[in-house]
Amino acid sequence: xxxxxxxxxxxxxxxxxxxxxxxxxxxxxxxxxxxxxxxxxxxxxxxxxxxxxxxxxxxxxxxxxxxxxxxxxxxxxxxxxxxxxxxxxxxxxxxxxxxxxxxxxxxxxxxxxxxxxxxxxxxxxxxxxxxxxxxxxxxxxxxxxxxxxxxxxxxxxxxxxxxxxxxxxxxxxxxxxxxxxxxxxxxxxxxxxxxxxxxxxxxxxxxxxxxxxxxxxxxxxxxxxxxxxxxxxxxxxxxxxxxxxxxxxxxxxxx
Amino acid sequence: xxxxxxxxxxxxxxxxxxxxxxxxxxxxxxxxxxxxxxxxxxxxxxxxxxxxxxxxxxxxxxxxxxxxxxxxxxxxxxxxxxxxxxxxxxxxxxxxxxxxxxxxxxxxxxxxxxxxxxxxxxxxxxxxxxxxxxxxxxxxxxxxxxxxxxxxxxxxxxxxxxxxxxxxxxxxxxxxxxxxxxxxxxxxxxxxxxxxxxxxxxxxxxxxxxxxxxxxxxxxxxxxxxxxxxxxxxxxxxxxxxxxxxxxxxxxxxx
DNA sequence: GCCCTTATGAATGTCAGACAATTAAAGGTC
DNA sequence: GACCTTTAATTGTCTGACATTCATAAGGGC
Numbered sequence: 266x267x268x269x270x271x272x273x274x275x276x277x278x279x280x281x282x283x284x285x286x287x288x289x290x291x292x293x294x295x296x297x298x299x300x301x302x303x304x305x306x307x308x309x310x311x312x313x314x315x316x317x318x319x320x321x322x323x324x325x326x327x328x329x330x331x332x333x334x335x336x337x338x339x340x341x342x343x344x345x346x347x348x349x350x351x352x353x354x355x356x357x358x359x360x361x362x363x364x365x366x367x368x369x370x371x372x373x374x375x376x377x378x379x380x381x382x383x384x385x386x387x388x389x390x391x392x393x394x395x396x397x398x399x400x401x402x403x404x405x406x407x408x409x410x411x412x413x414x415x416x417x418x419x420x421x422x423x424x425x426x427x428x429x430x431x432x433x434x435x436x437x438x439x440x441x442x443x444x445x446x447x448x449x450x451x452x453x454x455x456x457x458x459x460x461x462x463x464x465x466x467x468x469x470x471x472x473x474x475x476x477x478x479x480x481x482x483x484x485x486x487x488x489x490x491x492x493x494x495x496x497x498x499x500x501x502x503x504x505x506x507x508x509x510x511x512x513x514x515x516x517x518x519x520x
Numbered sequence: 521x522x523x524x525x526x527x528x529x530x531x532x533x534x535x536x537x538x539x540x541x542x543x544x545x546x547x548x549x550x551x552x553x554x555x556x557x558x559x560x561x562x563x564x565x566x567x568x569x570x571x572x573x574x575x576x577x578x579x580x581x582x583x584x585x586x587x588x589x590x591x592x593x594x595x596x597x598x599x600x601x602x603x604x605x606x607x608x609x610x611x612x613x614x615x616x617x618x619x620x621x622x623x624x625x626x627x628x629x630x631x632x633x634x635x636x637x638x639x640x641x642x643x644x645x646x647x648x649x650x651x652x653x654x655x656x657x658x659x660x661x662x663x664x665x666x667x668x669x670x671x672x673x674x675x676x677x678x679x680x681x682x683x684x685x686x687x688x689x690x691x692x693x694x695x696x697x698x699x700x701x702x703x704x705x706x707x708x709x710x711x712x713x714x715x716x717x718x719x720x721x722x723x724x725x726x727x728x729x730x731x732x733x734x735x736x737x738x739x740x741x742x743x744x745x746x747x748x749x750x751x752x753x754x755x756x757x758x759x760x761x762x763x764x765x766x767x768x769x770x771x772x773x774x775x
Numbered sequence: 776g777c778c779c780t781t782a783t784g785a786a787t788g789t790c791a792g793a794c795a796a797t798t799a800a801a802g803g804t805c
Numbered sequence: 806g807a808c809c810t811t812t813a814a815t816t817g818t819c820t821g822a823c824a825t826t827c828a829t830a831a832g833g834g835c
Contacts, residue, residue, distance in 0.1 A: 277788070279578060291612065297620050303815060314790045316571060319816085323534060323575045324582035328609075330616075335816045336798025351617045354583075355610065357546065359694075361585070362606045365552050368691060375642075376691035383638030387630075436623060436631035439614075440699050444691070532817070558786060569819045574787090590787045591827030 279320035282311050286321065290330055290343055301331065301341040329354065348435055352442045359443035360450060370451055370499040377444045378492035381425060382485055384441065387432035389481040396431035400424050400473045407466050410459065417462065418452045424469060431476060452495075455502045464494055534575035537566050541576065545585055545598055556586065556596040584609065603690055607697050614698035615705060625706055625754040632699045633747035636680060637740055639696065642687035644736040651686035655679050655728045662721050665714065672717065673707045679724060686731060707750075710757045719749060 276284075289295045302310065307318045322341055325331045329350040331341045344350075363373055388396075403424040407417055422445060429441045457465075468491045475483035531539075544550045557565065562573045577596055580586045584605045586596045599605075618628055643651075658679040662672055677700060684696040712720070723746045730738035 279788085280581075283582070291616060293619070305815085316574075316791090317789060319571075320575060320578045320788095323578045326535075327538070327579035327582040328613075333816065334798085335796070337812090337814045338799055339797075339815050341816090346613070346616045346620050348617065348621065351613050354613055355698075357542075357583075358601070358606050358609055361546060361601045362603065362694065363691070364548070365601050366603065372689055373691055376689050376695060379638050379642065379687075379689075379692060380635065380695060383634045387634065432634075434627055434631050434634075436618070436628055436699070437634060439617065440631060440635060440695055443610075444695050534817085560786085571820090572818065575817095588787065589827090590825070592783090592785050593828055594786050594826075596787090 277320075278311075278313050278317050279324065282307075282313065282318065282321035283324040285311075286325060287328075287330060290325075295343050297343050297345045299343045301343070303340055348439055351439055355439065355443040356446040359447035363447050364450060370503055371496065373448055373451055374492060374496055374499060377448050378488055378495075380441050380444050381428060382488045384429050384432045384437060385484040385488060386481040387434065387437070388428055389476050389479045389484050391433045392431040392476045392479070393433075396427050397473060397477055399427040400469070400476070403427070404466055404469050404473065407462065407469065414455070414457050415453055417457055418449055418455075421452065421465070422446060422449050428472070428476070451499070454506075455498055457498075461494075461498055465491070468494065532575075533566075533568050533572050534579065537562075537568065537573065537576035538579040540566075541580060542583075542585060545580075550598050552598050552600045554598045556598070558595055603694060606694055610694065610698040611701045614702035618702050619705060625758055626751065628703055628706055629747060629751055629754060632703050633743055633750075635696050635699050636683060637743045639684050639687045639692060640739040640743060641736040642689065642692070643683055644731050644734045644739050646688045647686040647731045647734070648688075651682050652728060652732055654682040655724070655731070658682070659721055659724050659728065662717065662724065669710070669712050670708055672712055673704055673710075676707065676720070677701060677704050683727070683731070706754070709761075710753055712753075716749075716753055720746070723749065 286295075286301070295301070301307065301322075304315050304318050304322070307322075308315045311318065322331065322333065325341075326333065329344055329346055332344045333339070333341045362368070403420045406412065406420045407424075412420070425445050426438075426442070429445065430438050432438070468487055472484055472487040472491070475481075475487055541550075541556070550556070556562065556577075559570050559573050559577070563570045566573065577586065577588065580596075581588065584599055584601055587599045588594070588596045617623070658675045661667065661675045662679075667675070680700050681693075681697070684700065685693050687693070723742055727739055727742040727746070730736075730742055
């Protein structure tokens with residue numbers, strides 16, 4: 266009996282329905298702002314219960330594909346995927362991807378700085394006084410000796426985001442957001458000494474100066490140095506962590 | 521009773537619960553492979569019905585944060601976010617972002633080629649015979665005159681993905697996937713003439729040759745030319761589309 | 776003792792029906 | 806016309822039930 270349609274019974278009904286609606290949205294058969302049929306209508310159309318339809322809709326809502334509104338003339342509407350929502354999704358996914366897949370500090374660092382250097386020429390050309398001001402503000406913050414390591418990292422992210430945004434290309438900003446923000450948890454594992462902070466602040470200043478003078482080459486150099494320096498800091502931390510882990514390993518075989 | 525915490529009633533219960541569990545995962549309080557409490561237990565813990573818990577779990581499943589398994593010793597497990605799953609999510613989001621936000625062809629094109637040029641030095645240094653072979657294969661495919669425009673674009677994407685993958689940095693590949701793949705729908709709107717195809721194939725060949733010779737500078741140049749050429753093709757199409765749209769506009773005021 | 780079959784129980788998947796909460800629009804009052 | 810009330814449609818939540826799946830335990834045949 267089941268041989269009649271064994272093609273895709275391995276998926277939940279709610280997943281199948283969500284996929285059907287998602288396809289309709291992605292392929293443009295439903296446009297932004299359009300209202301989906303009510304849950305009752307959908308359950309009739311798909312021949313399932315309302316609960317199943319609701320689970321499907323929640324799946325779509327989790328991807329910001331639809332938004333729901335209660336009350337008369339409420340319902341589920343195809344969402345205009347804002348850059349903001351896309352940013353936060355991308356950042357969450359990138360962060361998890363790095364934390365769950367044992368991506369080395371080197372790999373993540375290389376990806377981040379490679380992408381940032383790509384932005385540098387555009388940023389040098391198009392930077393505004395606003396983006397420069399943001400970067401200077403963060404540099405000032407990073408110079409405060411009583412700043413916690415976490416706050417230092419957060420400020421670092423803000424500065425680099427300002428660099429990326431200075432390129433004035435929202436698509437680029439979106440793509441870079443993941444690479445820059447996802448590094449923060451890795452950076453948070455590093456204890457920044459006064460000396461290392463000074464070095465970083467100096468490089469941040471060189472970078473900002475380069476943008477101010479619209480000197481793409483100097484910005485590229487500053488980013489190269491920053492990458493190399495970050496890498497040495499990260500390597501030191503990872504190495505000492507590895508040593509500690511080895512120490513804690515039981516000397517005899519387990520059990 | 522409920523007056524005790526009216527702070528955040530603007531969100532659904534299922535959204536709140538999903539957020540609570542998501543935070544636990546992102547912050548590492550739950551690790552990959554760990555089993556969540558059963559739906560019955562969760563509904564008791566959060567003081568809500570099982571349906572509400574299920575909607576929350578579906579939201580998390582939609583983001584590939586958890587996977588569920590039926591049967592004895594089944595349940596919801598914290599998912600290891602694979603690069604593969606992250607790729608497809610990122611691509612879907614990027615594609616929608618572009619189609620829904622009236623991003624100009626210029627902006628998308630600039631972002632894509634800026635990012636690809638960032639990969640070029642690494643790709644030139646690390647390219648394998650495998651990545652070169654993939655690129656040559658796609659070039660051969662693109663040279664077939666009877667290839668449809670859609671297939672030509674798909675082949676273009678494959679070739680550029682090979683370029684990105686040649687950098688041998690999975691994080692970079694992941695971040696770039698969105699930029700490269702999301703361009704395809706925009707590219708699909710272009711009708712490629714025999715002449716334009718020839719030009720693109722020539723530039724693809726130059727790019728591949730550059731990688732083979734590990735000549736980062738030549739690869740950069742080829743990508744710059746490719747960007748410029750793609751841009752002119754895109755501009756032509758957009759301009760003619762704009763003209764047609766104007767023609768179709770009713771000559772008098774509507775109504 | 777060993778293997779195959781069968782129960783068992785725990786868990787998710789689905790359904791049906793009910794009620795609460797919300798909200799825009801229609802209708803009524805002044 | 807401005808303001809208030811009613812109304813109907815829709816989502817949000819709860820309850821209880823049954824179906825389905827699946828690892829393990831129990832049982833029977835040899």
